[in-house]
Amino acid sequence: MKKLVAKFKNNRFAEEVTGELFIFPYLLAFLVFITVPVLAGMLLSTTYFNLLESPSFIGFGNYISLLTSDDIFMQQVIPNTIKFAVIVGPIGYMLGFLLAWLLAQVQSKPRTILALIIYSPSMTAGVAMSVMWKIIFSGDEAGYLNAILLNLDIIEQPIQWLTNPDYLMTIMIIVTLWSSMGIGFLAMLAGVLNINQELYEAAYIDGMKNKWQEMFYITIPSMKPQMLFGSIMALINTFNAGSIGVQLSGQNPTPQNAGQLIVTHIDDYGFIRYDMGYAAAISVILLLMVYLFSKAAHRLFGERE
Amino acid sequence: MASFRGTEINPKHFHKSQIKFYLIIIPMAVFMALPIVYIFNHAFKPLSELFEWPPKFFVKNPTFQNFKDLFSVTSTTGIPISRYLFNSIIISLIVVLTSVVVSSMAGFALSKLSFKMKKPLMVANNIALMFVSASVVIPRYLIIEKLGLIDTFWVHIIPGLAIPVGLFLIKQFIDQIPNELIEAAKIDGASTFRIYWNIIIPLIMPAISTIAIVSFQSVWNNTEVSTNYINRESLKTFAFYMQTLTTQSNAVAGQGMAAAASLIMFIPNLVIFIILQKNVMNTMAHSGIK
Numbered sequence: 001m002k003k004l005v006a007k008f009k010n011n012r013f014a015e016e017v018t019g020e021l022f023i024f025p026y027l028l029a030f031l032v033f034i035t036v037p038v039l040a041g042m043l044l045s046t047t048y049f050n051l052l053e054s055p056s057f058i059g060f061g062n063y064i065s066l067l068t069s070d071d072i073f074m075q076q077v078i079p080n081t082i083k084f085a086v087i088v089g090p091i092g093y094m095l096g097f098l099l100a101w102l103l104a105q106v107q108s109k110p111r112t113i114l115a116l117i118i119y120s121p122s123m124t125a126g127v128a129m130s131v132m133w134k135i136i137f138s139g140d141e142a143g144y145l146n147a148i149l150l151n152l153d154i155i156e157q158p159i160q161w162l163t164n165p166d167y168l169m170t171i172m173i174i175v176t177l178w179s180s181m182g183i184g185f186l187a188m189l190a191g192v193l194n195i196n197q198e199l200y201e202a203a204y205i206d207g208m209k210n211k212w213q214e215m216f217y218i219t220i221p222s223m224k225p226q227m228l229f230g231s232i233m234a235l236i237n238t239f240n241a242g243s244i245g246v247q248l249s250g251q252n253p254t255p256q257n258a259g260q261l262i263v264t265h266i267d268d269y270g271f272i273r274y275d276m277g278y279a280a281a282i283s284v285i286l287l288l289m290v291y292l293f294s295k296a297a298h299r300l301f302g303e304r305e
Numbered sequence: 306m307a308s309f310r311g312t313e314i315n316p317k318h319f320h321k322s323q324i325k326f327y328l329i330i331i332p333m334a335v336f337m338a339l340p341i342v343y344i345f346n347h348a349f350k351p352l353s354e355l356f357e358w359p360p361k362f363f364v365k366n367p368t369f370q371n372f373k374d375l376f377s378v379t380s381t382t383g384i385p386i387s388r389y390l391f392n393s394i395i396i397s398l399i400v401v402l403t404s405v406v407v408s409s410m411a412g413f414a415l416s417k418l419s420f421k422m423k424k425p426l427m428v429a430n431n432i433a434l435m436f437v438s439a440s441v442v443i444p445r446y447l448i449i450e451k452l453g454l455i456d457t458f459w460v461h462i463i464p465g466l467a468i469p470v471g472l473f474l475i476k477q478f479i480d481q482i483p484n485e486l487i488e489a490a491k492i493d494g495a496s497t498f499r500i501y502w503n504i505i506i507p508l509i510m511p512a513i514s515t516i517a518i519v520s521f522q523s524v525w526n527n528t529e530v531s532t533n534y535i536n537r538e539s540l541k542t543f544a545f546y547m548q549t550l551t552t553q554s555n556a557v558a559g560q561g562m563a564a565a566a567s568l569i570m571f572i573p574n575l576v577i578f579i580i581l582q583k584n585v586m587n588t589m590a591h592s593g594i595k
Binding site: 015016018019020022023025026027029030032033034035036037038040041044099102103104105106107108110112114116117118119120121123124129131132133135136141142144147148150151178181183186187189190191192193194195197200223224225226228229232233235236239240242243263266267270271276279280283284286287290291294302 | 314315316317318319323326327329330331333334336337338340341343344347356358359360362406407408410411413414415418419420421422423426429430433434435436437438439440441442443444445446447448452463464466467469470472497501519522526533547560563564566567570571574575578579582585586587589590592593594
């Protein structure tokens with residue numbers, strides 16, 4: 001029996017099995033709740049499905065009506081999403097890098113405290129966050145922003161910040177930026193801190209003159225992997241924040257669709273109108289957008305052979 | 306090195322050249338902290354100060370009244386708030402524990418064991434890093450329904466077990482452990498499981514705490530599960546209850562309670578992060594994507 005066990009231990013087959021055993025629980029969850037939903041979403045997007053009757057195949061029907069007859073999608077949701085993503089993604093990312101870089105220039109104790117403060121909004125993600133901002137931007141005169149502006153005689157009437165289409169998008173962007181210093185920010189901070197000090201010293205001997213040169217010739221190239229990780233996190237953060245407009249205004253669709261992003265458009269069709277096939281088609285477009293953006297990020301920071 | 310006048314990253318001492326950095330960081334930090342300082346103040350305001358006009362930022366006579374109100378009010382369906390809190394705590398504990406075990410096992414396998422599916426799995430997980438869960442709500446709903454998980458306790462736990470970012474971070478961290486160490490243990494006759502349990506786990510504590518934080522934050526703050534998959538009120542979470550609190554009541558009195566509730570939401574995140582922050586930074590040093 002002992003011999004058999006020993007033989008089994010040296011067996012390549014045994015190694016194969018242990019490897020698979022260790023990965024199995026993760027793999028199962030990964031397949032069932034990530035891979036299969038993505039594939040099922042793609043399939044579903046080619047059907048008409050209202051949860052009551054079984055799905056009926058309609059080919060590219062959903063995509064065609066999405067692109068040709070969904071006015072809200074083409075005229076508001078897509079421009080809103082692009083505006084939101086282009087502002088929140090890159091600005092949040094650059095801000096994250098800049099803050100990380102600045103923090104690395106100061107001593108460890110104050111840095112830890114400041115980094116904690118800057119990171120803390122990202123912990124409050126979701127509900128807790130919208131409570132605070134809702135009170136601050138509350139539409140009556142008891143709202144903080146209104147009260148301050150009324151006191152300073154800048155406005156005469158309280159402004160309905162969160163239900164006014166003119167302001168909603170701006171507020172969404174500010175709130176999302178405020179909460180976007182998450183894991184990516186921490187990774188970049190660690191990245192700046194871990195760069196070999198001798199690189200800088202050598203560069204200064206070679207004639208490097210100022211902080212900007214330092215940042216672009218030493219810091220960023222030396223931490224490309226963390227920059228890439230940070231950019232992917234910024235990307236996910238941006239698209240996952242998609243329902244912020246609904247959370248803030250408390251309505252889906254948001255007032256005059258001013259804060260309607262792809263994510264809320266999916267919820268609108270999926271969980272309010274129960275047009276699952278159509279919602280799935282919108283999801284596929286969303287996945288495609290995320291994928292394209294991340295390809296761009298890999299282009300910028302990926303290691304080249 | 307007297308001639309070197311360049312930057313000192315991570316300086317040991319204060320120098321007046323650092324002032325310019327503080328001048329930029331501190332205002333930013335103040336802006337970031339304002340809403341949180343505000344929530345601390347708001348949660349402890351008595352009714353009279355909540356109604357005060359113009360509203361004051363800081364609390365003058367702090368009181369626990371908002372918390373008392375919060376815990377004495379039961380939701381419209383008759384479920385006491387402690388039930389939601391209890392659900393949230395139990396669910397978070399289970400999710401953190403299981404996701405740590407599941408992803409550290411997977412990370413160990415991907416980093417140190419050899420098996421056929423390894424390469425494609427790594428590629429798949431790296432692609433899944435950019436997975437936006439909002440994009441699959443519909444098919445996910447259908448799968449969860451098919452599995453019979455709707456209205457069960459398990460729907461809070463099982464779907465959240467695979468965290469691509471968590472696996473990625475832990476795998477990067479295990480990559481730093483020298484293979485010789487594992488070879489030596491093998492020669493001494495240690496089984497793979499013993500290597501995982503007695504060698505890998507103690508060495509990767511920093512990465513484990515990071516994953517614990519990541520998964521805790523995602524589950525503790527989660528409202529989607531309660532909104533989409535749970536109809537039975539007694540199975541819903543505190544985060545969900547808070548959401549109903551804020552959408553229903555726009556009254557000033559409700560604001561105090563909402564602030565108290567969001568403080569309860571926020572504090573555990575903060576405390577856990579403060580305790581584990583050294584470990585997190587240690588893990589993040591290996592977070593790069595190559």
